[in-house]
Amino acid sequence: MLTFPNAKINIGLNITEKRPDSFHNIESVFYPVNWCDALEIIPSTQFGFQSSGLAIPGDQTSNLCVKAYHLLRNEYPVLNTGSVLFHLHKVIPMGAGLGGGSADGAFALKMLNEIFELNLSTVALQNFARRLGSDCAFFIENRPVFCFNKGDEFEEYPLSLKGKFIVLVNPAIHISTAEAYGGVTPKKPEVSIKEALKLPLNKWEGLIKNDFEENLLWKYPAIAEIKKTLYEQKALYASMTGSGSTVYGIFEQETDLKSMFADFMVWQGYLT
Template sequence: MPSRSLNNCLAPAKLNLFLHVIGRRADGYHLLQTVFQLLDHGDLLHFETRDDGLICRATEVPGVDAESDLIVRAARLLQSTLPQGRRPGANIAIEKRLPMGGGLGGGSSDAATTLLALNHLWQAGLTRQELMELGLQLGADVPFFIFGKNAFAGGVGEELSEVNTPDGWYVVIEPGVSVPTPVIFSAKELTRDTKPVRIMDFSNAPTSFGKNDLQDVAAKLFPDVAEAIIWLEQYGAARMTGSGACVFCYFAHEPDADTVLKAVPARWKAWKARALKQHPLAHI
């Protein structure tokens, strides 16, 4: 069977426009409410099928061995759903542009893009819902990227409802530190009792609604995060995404984002991205 390929597949970053911790389950998982926003910036993945059943990561990723990489794990998980005698393999290359521990969902987005692309290339035939259920085995954010639209999320992040978010641009600062999610969620000072909200509450003030309950904890533990927030607050409602470390601010017009981007101190990496309405692979 001739090989098939999909190249330049964007695994988009996400922002948490707000993130509230409203409780904790008996198993220790936190109950959250958030709005996920897709961006037109992220990692780029390239896929080529192979007929020997091997899953090969063709790119070295510093600090991540192939066996534990979510890309490889996602491919193998999808492969396991196919009949024993018809399990193609894949070569997967990645251009890593999103930082690890940045709160941008890079690993989860990579896994989701892998599931979407290989479901198409392998003609596996899984529905979007079935892919979301598979993705949840890999991480709480993976179903969102497979869902493929901006979403109001509840539960541990897997209860998703489509939500309208404003067009515009985001300036994102990478403070240069990696924030381990377990460290933030296990912090004693983290509040876990924010009052639940409704989609309508967010829709009335989408660019300034709520807060990130994890931000104070991360800013205290990682001073670089606090410095980036303080600097970006000069220009608007700056906040941290996810459990950190990246910090963002919304701008309705691209020239305004460009002006701020030029002013970012050289010690930080920064970039701008347009708000997306849907995942780039939503059509497959």
């Protein structure tokens, strides 16, 4: 079985408060983007995991695909009667604010559910995904949502950017979660993301904000320059996604900017 786990972007990201468990509560809209990895799972007599494409740091036990397999295996004995071979071709850059690893883990859960005929409901799959990571559950339904709490609780949100063109630029600057949150003072937003998103897309600038940007764009001028350039190229809206360092611009029409960002990793295409 072969699937293509996709990335997501954050449209707005407010860090509203620090939780007693040391996590943070956030508010954001997650939107799927068709920048994809490729994940193949084949039934086998013994377990195996291999990868190609971008190098994945750490050993395979820390990979969310492998964790997804063992998570289900601990709950459902049928997984002990057979095993699987994973092959992950990694295309989405890691630590980039795009949720690529989370997507891989969530898609692995969905595929294993089908291969072993577990008949898990969407809610059950989301609950397993939450045990893998905060934003993994988003990729079970994989559609635009308003997210809150740790980023793992969702409300349906009627946002469609279908037909708009998006350019994502990743400058390969690694920003750890601790570094990103260390530069933020949690606060309630002046303007609700839900309300701001009701405005036309070209009115979002200055209203829909990513709270990580204030510190990180000052600390890493290359990220700020990417955002500035996207606006100069007539982006309707541009923002860093997640805790960075990827920046995206949303355009009314197709805009080829690969040559402009020749030193960086770039993906561009239509939103659906």
